[in-house]
Amino acid sequence: xxxxxxxxxxxxxxxxxxxxxxxxxxxxxxxxxxxxxxxxxxxxxxxxxxxxxxxxxxxxxxxxxxxxxxxxxxxxxxxxxxxxxxxxxxxxxxxxxxxxxxxxxxxxxxxxxxxxxxxxxxxxxxxxxxxxxxxxxxxxxxxxxxxxxxxxxxxxxxxxxxxxxxxxxxxxxxxxxxxxxxxxxxxxxxxxxxxxxxxxxxxxxxxxxxxxxxxxxxxxxxxxxxxxxxxxxxxxxxxxxxxxxxxxxxxxxxxxxxxxxxxxxxxxxxxxxxxxxxxxxxxxxxxxxxxxxxxxxxxxxxxxxxxxxxxxxxxxxxxxxxxxxxxxxxxxxxxxxxxxxxxxxxxxxxxxxxxxxxxxxxxxxxxxxxxxxxxxxxxxxxxxxxxxxxxxxxxxxxxxxxxxxxxxxxxxxxxxxxxxxxxxxxxxxxxxxxxxxxxxxxxxxxxxxxxxxxxxxxxxxxxxxxxxxxxxxxxxxxxxxxxxxxxxxxxxxxxxxxxxxxxxxxxxxxxxxxxxxxxxxxxxxxxxxxxxxxxxxxxxxxxxxxxxxx
Numbered sequence: 001x002x003x004x005x006x007x008x009x010x011x012x013x014x015x016x017x018x019x020x021x022x023x024x025x026x027x028x029x030x031x032x033x034x035x036x037x038x039x040x041x042x043x044x045x046x047x048x049x050x051x052x053x054x055x056x057x058x059x060x061x062x063x064x065x066x067x068x069x070x071x072x073x074x075x076x077x078x079x080x081x082x083x084x085x086x087x088x089x090x091x092x093x094x095x096x097x098x099x100x101x102x103x104x105x106x107x108x109x110x111x112x113x114x115x116x117x118x119x120x121x122x123x124x125x126x127x128x129x130x131x132x133x134x135x136x137x138x139x140x141x142x143x144x145x146x147x148x149x150x151x152x153x154x155x156x157x158x159x160x161x162x163x164x165x166x167x168x169x170x171x172x173x174x175x176x177x178x179x180x181x182x183x184x185x186x187x188x189x190x191x192x193x194x195x196x197x198x199x200x201x202x203x204x205x206x207x208x209x210x211x212x213x214x215x216x217x218x219x220x221x222x223x224x225x226x227x228x229x230x231x232x233x234x235x236x237x238x239x240x241x242x243x244x245x246x247x248x249x250x251x252x253x254x255x256x257x258x259x260x261x262x263x264x265x266x267x268x269x270x271x272x273x274x275x276x277x278x279x280x281x282x283x284x285x286x287x288x289x290x291x292x293x294x295x296x297x298x299x300x301x302x303x304x305x306x307x308x309x310x311x312x313x314x315x316x317x318x319x320x321x322x323x324x325x326x327x328x329x330x331x332x333x334x335x336x337x338x339x340x341x342x343x344x345x346x347x348x349x350x351x352x353x354x355x356x357x358x359x360x361x362x363x364x365x366x367x368x369x370x371x372x373x374x375x376x377x378x379x380x381x382x383x384x385x386x387x388x389x390x391x392x393x394x395x396x397x398x399x400x401x402x403x404x405x406x407x408x409x410x411x412x413x414x415x416x417x418x419x420x421x422x423x424x425x426x427x428x429x430x431x432x433x434x435x436x437x438x439x440x441x442x443x444x445x446x447x448x449x450x451x452x453x454x455x456x457x458x459x460x461x462x463x464x465x466x467x468x469x470x471x472x473x474x475x476x477x478x479x480x481x482x483x484x485x486x487x488x489x490x491x492x493x494x495x496x497x498x499x500x501x502x503x504x505x506x507x508x509x510x511x512x513x514x515x516x517x518x519x520x521x522x523x524x525x526x527x528x529x530x531x532x533x534x535x536x537x538x539x540x541x542x543x544x545x546x547x548x549x550x
Contacts, residue, residue, distance in 0.1 A: 034358040037394035048076040053520070053545030055096075055388065060538040070097045071545070073390065079380070080115070087115020090383035091132075092390050096495070108134055109156070110392055114379050119164070128162035129374045131405070133392045155188030155412075161371045163209075172220045177212040180375065186368030186412060200239050200295045200414040200454075205367030207235040218256045225254035235368040239414035240297050240454060242276040244363060248313065249376035264331075272336060272363060274307035274416045279453040287453050294414070295453060306416070306458070307363070309337045325349070336363060336418060352429040354399040361420045363447075366412055370417055373405045382434070384470050384484060387508025387522035388543045393484055395468045396436035397427055406469070411462040411490070415454055417444040435472030440466050446493075460493040477513040500530035508543075516549045 052071040059065045073090035091111035098105055109132050116127035134156050163180035185204040215227020224359065233246040250268025257263060279287040280296040288296045317335025320326075330343035345357040362369075378400035384393045393402040403425040411417075423440035442464040446453030465488070472482035485505040492499070506524035514517050521544050528537040 005231055006148045020106065044080045044082075046076065046078040046080070047549055048074075049547050049549045050074045051520070051547045053543050055098075055541060055543050057539055057541045061536060067103045068099045069103075070099070071095070071543075072097070075111075077383070079382075081380075084118035084121055085116060086384075086487055087113065087379050088381045088396075089113040089115070090385075090386070094390055106154075108390070110134060110385075110390060112374075112381075112383055112392065112396065114374070114377050114381075116379055118418070123168050124164060126162070126164045127375075127379075128160070129377065130160040131370070131374050132156060132158050133422070136507065151478055155186050157184070157370070157412075159184040159370045159374055161375055170214075172216050173214050174217065174422050175214045177210075179210045180208070180371070182207040182371035184208075184370050186366075187282065187287070200457075201293065202218045202366040202412050202414040203238045203292075203294055205235050205237040205365050207233070207368040207371055208363075209233045215252070217253055222457050224256070227252045227254075233364075234415075235365050237365045237414060237416070238297075240279060240295060240452070240490075241299070241303070242274070242365065242414065242416055242454075244272075244274050244365060244368070244416050246270070246272045246363065254319075260322045261318065263316070263318055265314075265369065266333075267312070267314045269311065270313045270335065272307065273305060273311045274363065274447050274449075275305045276416075276449050276452060277301045277303055278451070279450075304449040306452075306454070307447045311337070315340075321497050335361075348399065352399070354427050355425075356403070357422065357424040359422045361418075363416065363418045365416050366414070370405070373423075377403065377405070384436070384472075384482075386484065386504075386524065387506050387520075388483060388524040388541045393468050393470070393486055394466065395425060395436065395470075397434050397436045397470075397472075398425075399427055399429070403427060403436065404440060411444055411464065411492075413444075413446060413457060413462070415446040415448055415457045417446045417462075419444050431473075433471060435471040438466075438468045440464075442466075462493050463491040465489040475500070475509075480510045481508065483507045496540055500528070501522075502529075503527045510547070518547045518549070520545050520547055 031334035040092070051071070053071040053073065055069045055071055057067045057069075059067075071094055073092060073094040078089040080087050080089075089111070091113065092109070094108045096106045096108065111130070111132050113126070116125055118125050134154060154537045159182070161180055161182035163178065166175070166177045168175050182204075183204070183206050186202050209232070210229040211229065213229030214222045215228055215229075216222060216225050218225045228251045229251075230249045231247070232243070235244045237243070248268055248270035250266050250270075252264060252266035255263045255265075278298050278301040280289055280298040290296050302524070313333065313335045315331050315335070317329065317331030317333075322330040325348040326345070326346070328345045330341075332339070332341050334340065340361045342359050342361045344359070345355070347355040349355070360372075362372075363488065364372070377396065377531050378398045380400050381396035381398035381403060383396050385391065386393060397403065419442065421440060421442040423438070425438040427434065429437040442460045445461045446457045446462070448456065448458035468485070470482065470484040474480045480504065483506070486503070490500045504524065504526040506522060508520065508522035509519045512517050521542075522540050523540070525540045526538070530536075
């Protein structure tokens with residue numbers, strides 16, 4: 001308790017603004033040069049559009065059903081840049097009208113937005129981001145495949161964050177502070193039991209993250225750089241009133257080895273607590289499940305601690321920056337009562353290509369993890385969409401940093417987890433075409449309080465592997481094409497539940513026929529292999545329609 005009060009006091013005294021930061025501190029921050037302003041877009045643009053499409057879906061196995069739809073859509077793609085602000089937006093709304101009586105109509109909204117504005121240039125910046133996407137989530141919380149239209153498993157995930165960043169200097173001391181608030185929600189129909197055990201699927205959460213640090217750089221004025229910082233992270237999850245609270249206080253030292261390489265080390269204290277309440281139970285003591293398929297919380301039950309780590313933390317690592325186009329940070333240490341490793345690598349071999357890799361380790365909920373992935377996206381990107389469904393593929397095309405939402409596909413359990421993983425992306429412009437590849441691995445070890453219904457999830461490990469690839473570009477002066485493919489593998493730690501994999505590929509072509517009017521055609525195939533669903537599901541789909549751009 002004394003540690004918690006002390007760190008909160010440090011934050012209250014030293015914190016004056018905040019930024020998009022995760023609960024994971026950055027021991028190499030003080031070694032970096034003052035960050036450059038993001039490079040401007042070649043031009044700002046706003047491209048609204050409307051569409052009218054005819055879609056046919058063939059279920060190739062099992063069975064051979066054919067379903068057709070009329071799709072009406074409206075959306076906007078924008079890239080905005082001024083001297084002190086910038087951002088990218090892609091939002092799309094669809095209305096799918098089924099032609100068969102055994103199929104249902106549906107509405108769907110998808111999009112990604114991220115941007116910033118410099119309130120005081122190079123000193124105070126405010127940024128925000130948002131995400132909306134449709135997936136299919138089964139009764140054990142697995143996101144298995146993007147749907148074309150609604151069914152019993154279709155859900156929509158919403159996530160948004162915002163916050164300020166402060167960077168300034170007092171003499172030889174660099175001062176930085178940041179804050180971010182985030183909100184995430186999964187909306188969908190009742191989570192029906194397909195077969196086997198069920199899990200409490202995530203509902204909504206609110207997260208807060210704040211960090212403050214003051215430090216000197218090597219040779220300003222000492223041969224080594226010294227710093228002290230503190231941080232706070234809290235996520236409140238509606239399911240069973242779960243809460244993650246993480247506070248830390250640490251000092252660090254930077255030892256230059258060469259002009260481009262430094263060793264960084266730090267030591268401090270941290271207090272991490274995960275707690276929740278129990279489920280509401282009936283007269284027989286069985287858990288009560290609400291209409292949405294989630295456990296109901298017993299608001300009168302006491303809060304039970306599921307995880308408590310209070311003590312010494314340390315880390316040591318290197319920061320290597322041979323040029324403005326290359327930066328590597330790798331850190332090993334002790335945190336969460338165990339060893340930890342995290343880092344990042346960003347490399348721009350040329351002005352037309354970019355390689356990014358990030359390794360992470362944190363204790364969060366589903367909402368906090370998604371918020372962090374969203375905040376890690378660059379502000380200059382082009383969204384990659386499935387040309388038939390219009391859904392997001394999970395990655396964006398960008399030459400300015402990691403372009404994949406690691407962990408977006410995978411487990412949607414409500415339980416807090418320790419998440420470790422790696423996400424990598426590569427983008428390249430080839431003549432007028434853009435090609436990109438994204439891949440990642442996400443491992444989640446769930447935490448549940450003993451004596452509560454969440455105890456059944458304690459220690460379960462869910463693993464996700466994902467890969468996306470695509471290429472797009474113009475064909476002559478009046479046409480364009482795009483080709484995309486994806487592969488996802490989910491390995492559930494729940495006993496009796498097998499793996500599930502999803503594979504898919506699509507191709508689209510657009511031809512301008514008159515001024516701003518274009519004709520569109522697309523083909524796609526998707527395969528879902530799951531022991532839970534029984535037979536493999538293979539579907540092929542086709543789209544033919546018109547788009548008018550304003």
